[in-house]
Amino acid sequence: MPHKLMRVHRAAGRQSGAARPVMLGIAGDSAAGKTTLSTGLAEALGPDRSTSVCVDDYHRYDREERRHLPFTALHPDCNYVSIMEQHLQQLATGQPILKPVYDHATGLLGRPALVEPREFVIVEGLLPLHTKLARACFDITVYLSPTEDIRRQWKIARDTRKRGNTVDGVLAELERREPEAEAFIRPQRSHADIVVRFAPIDGRDDPPGTPLSAELLLRPTIPHPDLGSVLSGGERRAIHLKLARDSDGRPVDALHVHGYAPREESKMVEKAIWSQLTADGGELPDTLGSLGGGDRSEPLAITQLLLLYHLLEASLSRQRYSGFSKSKRHPASHSERWLP
Amino acid sequence: MPHKLMRVHRAAGRQSGAARPVMLGIAGDSAAGKTTLSTGLAEALGPDRSTSVCVDDYHRYDREERRHLPFTALHPDCNYVSIMEQHLQQLATGQPILKPVYDHATGLLGRPALVEPREFVIVEGLLPLHTKLARACFDITVYLSPTEDIRRQWKIARDTRKRGNTVDGVLAELERREPEAEAFIRPQRSHADIVVRFAPIDGRDDPPGTPLSAELLLRPTIPHPDLGSVLSGGERRAIHLKLARDSDGRPVDALHVHGYAPREESKMVEKAIWSQLTADGGELPDTLGSLGGGDRSEPLAITQLLLLYHLLEASLSRQRYSGFSKSKRHPASHSERWLP
Numbered sequence: 285m286p287h288k289l290m291r292v293h294r295a296a297g298r299q300s301g302a303a304r305p306v307m308l309g310i311a312g313d314s315a316a317g318k319t320t321l322s323t324g325l326a327e328a329l330g331p332d333r334s335t336s337v338c339v340d341d342y343h344r345y346d347r348e349e350r351r352h353l354p355f356t357a358l359h360p361d362c363n364y365v366s367i368m369e370q371h372l373q374q375l376a377t378g379q380p381i382l383k384p385v386y387d388h389a390t391g392l393l394g395r396p397a398l399v400e401p402r403e404f405v406i407v408e409g410l411l412p413l414h415t416k417l418a419r420a421c422f423d424i425t426v427y428l429s430p431t432e433d434i435r436r437q438w439k440i441a442r443d444t445r446k447r448g449n450t451v452d453g454v455l456a457e458l459e460r461r462e463p464e465a466e467a468f469i470r471p472q473r474s475h476a477d478i479v480v481r482f483a484p485i486d487g488r489d490d491p492p493g494t495p496l497s498a499e500l501l502l503r504p505t506i507p508h509p510d511l512g513s514v515l516s517g518g519e520r521r522a523i524h525l526k527l528a529r530d531s532d533g534r535p536v537d538a539l540h541v542h543g544y545a546p547r548e549e550s551k552m553v554e555k556a557i558w559s560q561l562t563a564d565g566g567e568l569p570d571t572l573g574s575l576g577g578g579d580r581s582e583p584l585a586i587t588q589l590l591l592l593y594h595l596l597e598a599s600l601s602r603q604r605y606s607g608f609s610k611s612k613r614h615p616a617s618h619s620e621r622w623l624p
Numbered sequence: 625m626p627h628k629l630m631r632v633h634r635a636a637g638r639q640s641g642a643a644r645p646v647m648l649g650i651a652g653d654s655a656a657g658k659t660t661l662s663t664g665l666a667e668a669l670g671p672d673r674s675t676s677v678c679v680d681d682y683h684r685y686d687r688e689e690r691r692h693l694p695f696t697a698l699h700p701d702c703n704y705v706s707i708m709e710q711h712l713q714q715l716a717t718g719q720p721i722l723k724p725v726y727d728h729a730t731g732l733l734g735r736p737a738l739v740e741p742r743e744f745v746i747v748e749g750l751l752p753l754h755t756k757l758a759r760a761c762f763d764i765t766v767y768l769s770p771t772e773d774i775r776r777q778w779k780i781a782r783d784t785r786k787r788g789n790t791v792d793g794v795l796a797e798l799e800r801r802e803p804e805a806e807a808f809i810r811p812q813r814s815h816a817d818i819v820v821r822f823a824p825i826d827g828r829d830d831p832p833g834t835p836l837s838a839e840l841l842l843r844p845t846i847p848h849p850d851l852g853s854v855l856s857g858g859e860r861r862a863i864h865l866k867l868a869r870d871s872d873g874r875p876v877d878a879l880h881v882h883g884y885a886p887r888e889e890s891k892m893v894e895k896a897i898w899s900q901l902t903a904d905g906g907e908l909p910d911t912l913g914s915l916g917g918g919d920r921s922e923p924l925a926i927t928q929l930l931l932l933y934h935l936l937e938a939s940l941s942r943q944r945y946s947g948f949s950k951s952k953r954h955p956a957s958h959s960e961r962w963l964p
Binding site: 367374 | 684686704706707710714719720721722724732733734735736738
């Protein structure tokens with residue numbers, strides 16, 4: 285009875301015409317900095333224009349149930365991967381979803397929540413780039429890959445403070461998760477348009493409290509901004525770009541953002557990038573670079589600026605294609621467009 | 625960027641080829657007998673071949689939240705109707721869903737549950753036929769419409785026993801719900817292929833405990849079985865068919881199934897229908913007609929038999945179309961096909 289299928293499709297078609305959001309996917313292991321990166325972006329865009337989804341909500345089992353299972357939360361079998369794919373497709377085509385909710389603090393699964401797509405949808409979690417169908421839903425993909433030392437420090441700090449774990453408990457968990465991190469989390473790196481690595485710089489003896497530097501691998505899978513003019517001046521101490529080979533041999537642009545550079549130099553670079561992105565050079569959103577608790581990282585701010593660039597470009601090119609020029613959600617001025 | 629959309633669709637397409645289930649939708653007001661009707665059907669088909677979904681799980685608010693709202697659970701605004709439509713489409717095209725869960729006993733919304741479609745999906749609830757898109761997802765639609773007197777008795781009995789309410793509480797709730805029942809529930813009647821009305825028969829003075837009779841309006845929107853041979857014999861006391869006009873003036877076949885008929889006569893009718901449906905005249909599933917707690921209703925059994933007929937026919941015609949002749953889930957013998 286193919287007519288049934290036709291009826292379903294036709295009836296569904298009549299409801300569509302929903303604007304398609306720009307989808308950013310941020311993958312990385314536990315405590316790789318996904319939430320810090322995405323929170324600053326979402327705040328810069330404002331809640332009217334962006335919505336955030338953590339795909340760890342698609343955990344199939346709660347923390348107690350997982351204790352009795354032969355795999356950890358990192359394993360695809362421990363997650364509703366096909367439902368995640370379904371929901372990503374729906375968001376990518378402008379449809380709302382009823383998203384499951386996993387509470388990281390209690391380890392419990394609760395009442396689901398309605399998520400309506402906005403102009404920008406920021407998706408982060410352990411496995412957003414795990415399958416081909418999930419990846420097909422994103423306009424921009426990022427993999428966060430701090431050094432394992434740094435990630436261990438971050439995970440201990442967070443899980444002991446916010447998730448009721450002990451230092452020994454976190455270390456044991458990291459060890460138990462390692463084979464699945466290797467099998468399922470790290471392979472996502474090769475599918476990202478941008479790989480971000482926060483790390484101290486080898487061979488430097490910076491004083492404690494020096495912000496980490498960031499290395500951004502910019503793969504030619506999406507068109508990156510022309511950073512030439514920004515990087516030709518005296519700001520090379522803060523940031524420089526060089527041609528490199530990725531660990532798999534593929535050519536990439538490697539953008540180094542130095543944590544030890546004086547803040548004024550980093551700020552100059554940020555303003556230069558920002559003025560390229562905005563018509564009227566409005567104020568730089570001060571949520572960029574925030575580490576929470578008043579701490580700042582300029583390498584983080586520059587990473588977020590670059591992602592803002594990609595989000596904005598994708599939205600603009602979508603508007604051009606669809607013939608949009610002006611609407612309530614798409615004001616004409618660049619700076620208005622992404623300032624909350 | 626239409627290619628993004630194409631990529632999503634193509635990547636999704638590779639996963640499809642899922643068998644499409646036969647979808648039965650049963651609508652009706654609270655305590656109209658939806659669960660009793662569908663439970664017997666699901667048991668006759670068996671859990672390997674059927675799955676049941678209650679669309680009241682799509683309640684947007686829990687019972688406590690509803691106390692502070694200007695509408696009741698019957699109002700579409702009190703339900704995630706567009707998510708219900710989405711999920712019905714997914715089930716109808718053979719995809720799994722992560723279904724919200726509303727606990728009628730506690731009035732709370734909880735952790736969602738995975739529902740994987742099977743050969744038959746039975747969907748029941750307050751609003752499954754409310755929208756055109758939802759209706760497009762069903763192969764067979766039923767509206768349950770007992771007299772309001774009967775429904776009130778059923779609702780009082782159930783809600784005081786299982787949902788912690790009092791008689792006065794139930795009566796007040798019925799009154800509060802009446803305008804929304806009129807506006808949203810009863811209009812679904814006109815979209816059903818079969819309207820089932822359980823009622824005592826006017827003008828008869830049957831002893832207490834006589835099972836209710838049933839009137840089934842069989843609309844020509846789907847091809848009904850030829851009941852001629854069944855109804856030509858001496859069983860006319862148990863069941864008869866007559867041409868009638870519906871309350872809206874449309875012509876219908878009205879099948880009357882009499883609760884006061886001796887059980888043997890009803891049983892003969894059931895066996896005659898059953899033998900038309902099965903090649904080898906296997907045993908009639910004894911879950912048909914069960915009211916729970918050991919009580920039986922032959923009019924209910926005959927209603928369920930008729931629905932089994934439609935489910936089976938729809939599945940057969942789907943197999944013919946798709947070139948299926950035999951598979952684990954579609955055994956060739958009729959009686960095997962639907963006996964658990």
